Amino acid sequence: MKPSVITAVVKHDLCTGCGTCVSLCPRNAISLEKNDQRGIYLPTVEHIKCNNCGICYNCCPGHSVNYAYLNEFSFGAIPSHPLLGNVRDCCVAYAINQERRYNSSSGGIITEILIYALEEGLIDGALVTRMNCNKPLEPEPFIAKTREEILEAAGSKYCPVPTNVAIKYILENEGKYAVVGLPCHIQGIRKAEAMNKKLQHRIVLHLGLFCAGTKTFLATELLLHKMNINPLTVTKIEYRGRGWPGSMSISTSVNDAAIIIPLSDYYSPYFSSFTPWRCILCIDHTAELADISCGDAWLKEITEDDNLGSSIVLPRSIIGKDIIDDMTKKSLIRIKEISTVDVVRSQGGIERKRRHVIRVNLSKLLGKSTPKYLICNDLPKPSKIDWVLDLFILCPRTVLAANRQTIQLLNIFLSIIKYVGKFIRKIKISAYSLCDVTR
Ligand SMILES: Cc1cc2nc3c(=O)[nH]c(=O)nc-3n(C[C@H](O)[C@H](O)[C@H](O)COP(=O)(O)OP(=O)(O)OC[C@H]3O[C@@H](n4cnc5c(N)ncnc54)[C@H](O)[C@@H]3O)c2cc1C
Numbered sequence: 001m002k003p004s005v006i007t008a009v010v011k012h013d014l015c016t017g018c019g020t021c022v023s024l025c026p027r028n029a030i031s032l033e034k035n036d037q038r039g040i041y042l043p044t045v046e047h048i049k050c051n052n053c054g055i056c057y058n059c060c061p062g063h064s065v066n067y068a069y070l071n072e073f074s075f076g077a078i079p080s081h082p083l084l085g086n087v088r089d090c091c092v093a094y095a096i097n098q099e100r101r102y103n104s105s106s107g108g109i110i111t112e113i114l115i116y117a118l119e120e121g122l123i124d125g126a127l128v129t130r131m132n133c134n135k136p137l138e139p140e141p142f143i144a145k146t147r148e149e150i151l152e153a154a155g156s157k158y159c160p161v162p163t164n165v166a167i168k169y170i171l172e173n174e175g176k177y178a179v180v181g182l183p184c185h186i187q188g189i190r191k192a193e194a195m196n197k198k199l200q201h202r203i204v205l206h207l208g209l210f211c212a213g214t215k216t217f218l219a220t221e222l223l224l225h226k227m228n229i230n231p232l233t234v235t236k237i238e239y240r241g242r243g244w245p246g247s248m249s250i251s252t253s254v255n256d257a258a259i260i261i262p263l264s265d266y267y268s269p270y271f272s273s274f275t276p277w278r279c280i281l282c283i284d285h286t287a288e289l290a291d292i293s294c295g296d297a298w299l300k301e302i303t304e305d306d307n308l309g310s311s312i313v314l315p316r317s318i319i320g321k322d323i324i325d326d327m328t329k330k331s332l333i334r335i336k337e338i339s340t341v342d343v344v345r346s347q348g349g350i351e352r353k354r355r356h357v358i359r360v361n362l363s364k365l366l367g368k369s370t371p372k373y374l375i376c377n378d379l380p381k382p383s384k385i386d387w388v389l390d391l392f393i394l395c396p397r398t399v400l401a402a403n404r405q406t407i408q409l410l411n412i413f414l415s416i417i418k419y420v421g422k423f424i425r426k427i428k429i430s431a432y433s434l435c436d437v438t439r
Contacts, residue, residue, distance in 0.1 A: 012369035019162035020188030021056035039216030061187035082377035085288030107311035124175035128153035178205035183284035208287020210295025212349035213279030244309035291320035
């Protein structure tokens with residue numbers, strides 16, 4: 001790939017839509033636009049303004065991430081664990097404040113850390129994401145400066161989020177900031193910090209979310225379609241919250257009460273298919289470059305008696321560890337240590353770092369480019385089962401869900417199967433009732 005501007009990354013289908021290039025461009029030549037066909041955000045360049053300086057390309061996590069360099073840069077050490085990166089501790093934790101815990105995704109740890117950091121004077125603001133009140137189905141990254149604004153942003157957003165477009169605010173305004181993002185957002189921010197001292201000094205805390213891949217806007221659109229909800233009537237959508245494992249809440253202008261769908265009902269393999277192709281090629285499930293990473297505690301022994309939620313928490317840096325220790329001491333959070341084996345066991349997605357070679361091969365087969373990752377540890381080879389699962393189930397499903405036309409075809413196909421099924425059932429029922437009559 002010719003290192004020039006961000007258009008090369010988009011052309012090769014490697015853009016994560018993180019928004020770092022938009023903020024870093026010194027000429028404001030880049031903007032992110034929603035691609036309705038694919039349901040993702042992609043950058044476009046105003047070529048009149050662009051002077052090919054290459055900054056957008058160099059800060060982009062889409063085409064490459066040098067983990068060896070960025071681990072040294074962020075933590076002064078190469079990763080201590082081949083699958084998890086640098087970790088100082090592993091624990092399961094939750095916020096003592098029950099309301100905040102209930103309204104967050106898992107343990108409310110991210111929200112609680114941000115409120116702590118703000119109130120202790122560690123930060124002046126935090127880059128977080130809420131849903132846009134004017135466009136309720138789209139996210140809005142912004143700098144939260146009050147406890148209320150941090151609370152407003154709680155909960156995972158299962159749609160594309162261009163978090164790093166708000167880095168521009170941090171570049172333009174003095175202060176100390178925390179950032180919250182998915183692994184790709186944190187990668188973009190660390191790459192940008194390595195190029196820009198101002199950013200490096202202003203961002204004092206990086207909070208990363210575990211991520212098995214975000215979902216395209218088509219996932220939500222199809223869910224609304226299946227539920228006979230007109231997207232234009234939606235006034236508010238929340239993907240998580242309401243205890244563990246939580247639910248989606250959809251408010252519309254035509255219903256008085258919000259429609260609640262449990263996570264287990266909507267987060268189906270069908271919903272998961274709408275993972276952007278670039279996410280399939282990502283190896284960073286646990287946000288390895290964050291100071292503290294958090295994920296859902298998918299451990300049976302933790303979740304079976306838990307209806308409020310707990311998070312897996314991985315402090316990676318000195319500041320990350322100090323914050324978790326101090327919050328525990330001040331009884332803001334409760335923690336329980338677990339092993340790295342438990343962390344890996346809790347998340348199927350962590351293993352995809354090991355399976356990366358399969359996806360690289362599939363990409364080559366499809367004639368697609370792959371991101372370059374420079375990692376420091378040797379990883380065990382994928383098994384035959386991994387090859388079968390990835391090559392014949394996961395990847396084709398994602399390729400099928402990649403754009404509107406293929407989904408429409410898939411829907412027609414599913415509708416035909418549904419109607420044929422109904423028809424066969426009807427024939428069977430009438431045959432039974434005929435038997436009853438003859439008896
Ligand atoms: C797309 C996506 C995929 C995920 N995949 C996994 C997974 O595979 N396994 C797993 O264990 N956990 C996953 N998580 C993380 C999990 O859902 C929780 O976010 C995490 O456990 C933290 O919970 P919490 O209660 O501490 O966070 P909360 O206190 O609820 O705070 C969440 C914070 O994250 C920010 N945020 C929410 N969504 C986004 C987004 N899309 N982009 C950037 N910032 C955002 C919010 O602004 C808020 O500040 C995923 C999250 C997302 C958004």
